[in-house]
Amino acid sequence: MQKTFLVSGLTLLLTSIGSIQNHQPDDVSLAFQEFKKKYQKSYTIPEEIFRRVIFRSNYEKIQAHNSDKTQTYSVDVNQFTDFSQDEFVAIQLSFIPPSGWKPSDEEVIQVGVEPNDSVDWRSKVRVKNQQWCGAGWAFSAVGAVEAFFKIKKNLDYSLSEQYLIDCDRTKNKGCLGGHPDLGIKYIANYGIYSESAYIYAGDRNQVCTQLYGIHKIKNSGVQSIEKTGLKAAIKEYPITVSVDATNWNHYKEGVFNNCNKNINHVVLAVGYDSKGNWIIKNSWGTTWGEQGFMTLKAGDTCGVTQMAFKAI
Template sequence: MAFNLHFKLVALAALFLLGAWESLATARTFEKTSLFLSHQRWMTLHGRTYKDEAEKEKRFYIFKENVKFIEDFNKAGNRSYKLGTNKFTDLTKEEFRATLLNKEKSLRPKTLQPAFFLNESLDQAPNSLDWREQGAVTDIKDQGNCGCCWAFAVVAAVEGLTKIKTGQLISLSEQQLLDCDLTSDGCGGGIRTEAFQFIKDNGGLVTESDYPYEGAQESCNTQNLGTPAATISGYQEVAPTESALLAAVTNQPVSVGITIGGDVFQHYKTGVFTGDEGDCGSGYRHAVTIIGYGTSDDGEDYWLVKNSWGNSWGESGYMKMARGINEDGVCQVNTRASYPTA
């Protein structure tokens, strides 16, 4: 009797373990199936196709790892911003950096010492500002697989100035800068102040429709472009202080360079990005345009930033970056700002 009871208990235990293993296997299969369907929906949403099944399997694995990173980050709940999927979710951080960012050395300035903004008094500065509300910001654009963020940041600033001085919001040509500004490295990086200088020397920029964006550097087209749609008299660098940058932004959209390279920037979705715990990263730079500033419902001061990665990234293509973090600003945003002059 004792032997039979022992045998039955062992058998029941074995059945329990087998059931547990099967349940675990089923859960894992369900999880993989769910992720597979999520990947399929993501591919449809972003129009993504792959050359073969091997590439699809590779991208699915990267997608899965990135989704886990995003979910773990958000569950931790220790930041003032959240991450989310976007069109970069099937890229490794190395691929993302190589495609969208510029190596630190590519964007070293070659210009004169910066000067303080001419009207730096902030006595009349509003508590918040959004140049979109003044009609001075064109729709979000997408630089694609070309690291020419510098051109988009410069053009956005010129578009803003053009609206302010003429009353017309005109989408201008990044491709003209990319092709014709020979001081730049094209998709490998460029210097925003030298791009402003090119626009001045060139007599301005034509419209986006006259010289459409191709996502790659081509030969400079000088034929049949017509009259430039926007001109500038030069540019001004902003002193590397937050007050000088704020004074500049109260007058017009301003192009800035930031230091990034951390994983989270790739997946930013919403909230005030503070750059905590090394989230900015290092070794790479990116150029964006500050189009305003404000304070969140939680009392966090921020810059309102226009990016050039399409509207699936961030808050429909925009980002809030913290103000008042430190002397250099979050991701060194205070240190390399410039804007065109009328």
């Protein structure tokens, strides 16, 4: 699913058609064709002109960023490069913080771990792809439960985000956003099917289906984690964290540090390095970032310490 946001981009489209047709550099034209092929993009003729305008703008920003030697991370063309910034935020980032919640600017010092300690659970987790469904909350919740069983119980499950999207509708809203703690709690109360039994469709309108005779997996519950205790918790197994991912769309590799604390996405914290930088597992597939992962600057970068939960 792709939204076009044609109204907001109409002025840009009309003023840029001539430029794109007559003056677009060859490298951008070639990059756009390679992009369409790699990500299987198909447009109507009017939309292709519109998408080329957006792609060109993003491509030039990517080149400028990577030419800046002061940057601590690099960016690259990926599945989001034909999206405007507004589209990216509207489609991918739909986490809604609890009513009345505000981020804290308090300095956070992690406790319960040794200086220069590190942990890395990347080999124990799966990178999945939420596609065009804003259900990062469900992928984070399921990832936390999968990691709990894998590391604590030595049970390797691939569980169904689609079941959680379809069925956990008390306060969660499927592809329109939700809360990872409620997702983990739902799994503890009602169980969850395997991914192979309840296949991912990325659709917010599916009806909740109970597969009678198919075994469900249950964890015991969910536990909130204090801001100072993230590293100690991650040392046991990965946890859900809520972040401001507004500027994450073209991240490729390196230590990311370009964000505020406007929480709008949920991911899995799967480790930290000896400098305290966080290792993050996202749900945008392996073509994004470091094979689906990100290195996030130490501290409360992107609000990573503000709201965390673990499966128990």
